[in-house]
Amino acid sequence: MATSPTRFVIAGGGTAGWMSAAALARFASPGSQITLVESDAIGSVGVGEATIPQIHLFNGALGLDEAEFLRETKGSFKLGIAFDGWLREGESYMHAFGDVGRGLGLLPFQHYWLRAKQLGFAKPLQRYSLNELAARTMRMHRGKPAVGREMPYAYHFDAGLFAAYLRRYAEARGVTRTEGKIAHVALDGESGRIAALELDGGQRIEGDFFIDCTGFRALLIEGALGAGYDDWTHYLPCDRAMAVPCAGGGDFTPYTRSIARKVGWQWRIPLQHRIGNGLVYSSAMLSDDEAAATLLANLDGAPLADPRPIPFTTGKRKVHWKGNCLAVGLAAGFMEPLESTSIHMIQSAISRFLSVLPQAGRAMPATVDWYNAQSTFEWERVRDFLVLHYTANQRHGEPFWDHVRSMDLPATLTAKLDLWRESGFIHREHEELFTEVGWFQVLAGQGVEAAGYNPMADALPEADLRQLLDETEVALVEAVKPMARHLDFLQAYVSGPARTMETA
């Protein structure tokens, strides 16, 4: 029996709303109706500018042209995130995308590096990472692997322009946009499912399935359905961001900077037309005025607007799918943008949803349970990775940093840290977002010592180990030299011939 077409209603038109609309327009079954309701008067959060390489999967699935995408969103390339001062003032490490070093046989590189460290000749990880070597010298390369190694990249982009770009894409494929303020979410008295959105002015939008993309307001999943919220402030105490764009200046970095400050940290994201900046902090330890002053004192160009505070509560809805409603984006919850994960989690929510696309009018309790379990796993593991950056700081004597170093940790993070400390081993469970290499870079960068390494690494004679490290370093350093400067590469790329994501 054929399925009947579904009427999807998307509430909200920020990044989450238009990403959902574009994906449904591309993939939902023929005959589906897709309506998006948004309010220009309310607007969107307007930040969210740094991504991770998985964004290629989303853009590629839509068939976007990469050069056009970068032009339309005033984007730039991103090879990783630099963490300045997170270990101690004056120190910097990078969580760079892509591989680090070279493993041998069964063993990943980290064991050889740990052994070389014990022997006293291991260099910082940056010397063995193609992405970091390129990033630190402001280089960019795309296409054929250099020295047999991929150079994965992501983007920085203007989130408002990205949403506008996807809106054009979605409307061209039949999505209907309705301008208006949602005044009421009407429930079906019998089933408790959402029946319709009622707008100011009386318009009623009925549907079979509703996607809540109303941002922090979470009008449907929380306001109407009372999903509940798991507050994670006891793990990640920052609860505010102060954001301000500024004119271009300083290095046009092919990486995001996360700079530790007295209370919290500052992001710096270079775009074609401006730099995005913000300070993430704890309101219990820093006032808005102090946050604005810190931010304004640390810009590379003239501010282009007044600093804007954005309050948030770190955590997630207890369930992301309830009845005939799915929460996507900020409506689902929020974790600070330390590892640029929010847009990725929008994308993964959409892709998980598409894999079990609901059918009109049918309850699917097993599917909903599966979805929520997957989603919780994903969010908790990302949370653990963020907490790692804070707990392992060595900024002794600074109240904020002393506080976050001594906080209780999630049991899942403690288990990972114990494993690393004992044996230099990193376990990536199921489809956790961050790979062993990502954990390795942050563990090493934050100075978390491993007492041991896998003894199989001792099979390599010391002279050969030294040679392995030296040769890897030299090959990567040489591979970076001919690469173009990021700015030149970007300028040539956005004005050159069209290229689709699949060729990235």
Ligand SMILES: Cc1cc2nc3c(=O)[nH]c(=O)nc-3n(C[C@H](O)[C@H](O)[C@H](O)COP(=O)(O)OP(=O)(O)OC[C@H]3O[C@@H](n4cnc5c(N)ncnc54)[C@H](O)[C@@H]3O)c2cc1C
């Ligand atoms: C400080 C900060 C920094 C961030 N940095 C990053 C980053 O670097 N990388 C990253 O991946 N993510 C980042 N994010 C997250 C990212 O911004 C969001 O995940 C993303 O923008 C999605 O937002 P959204 O669409 O869920 O919500 P919003 O952008 O807030 O959109 C909500 C939509 O709902 C509509 N709406 C609300 N109420 C109503 C109503 N009553 N009637 C009609 N419409 C309504 C609004 O008009 C709007 O269209 C950051 C977030 C914050 C707060």
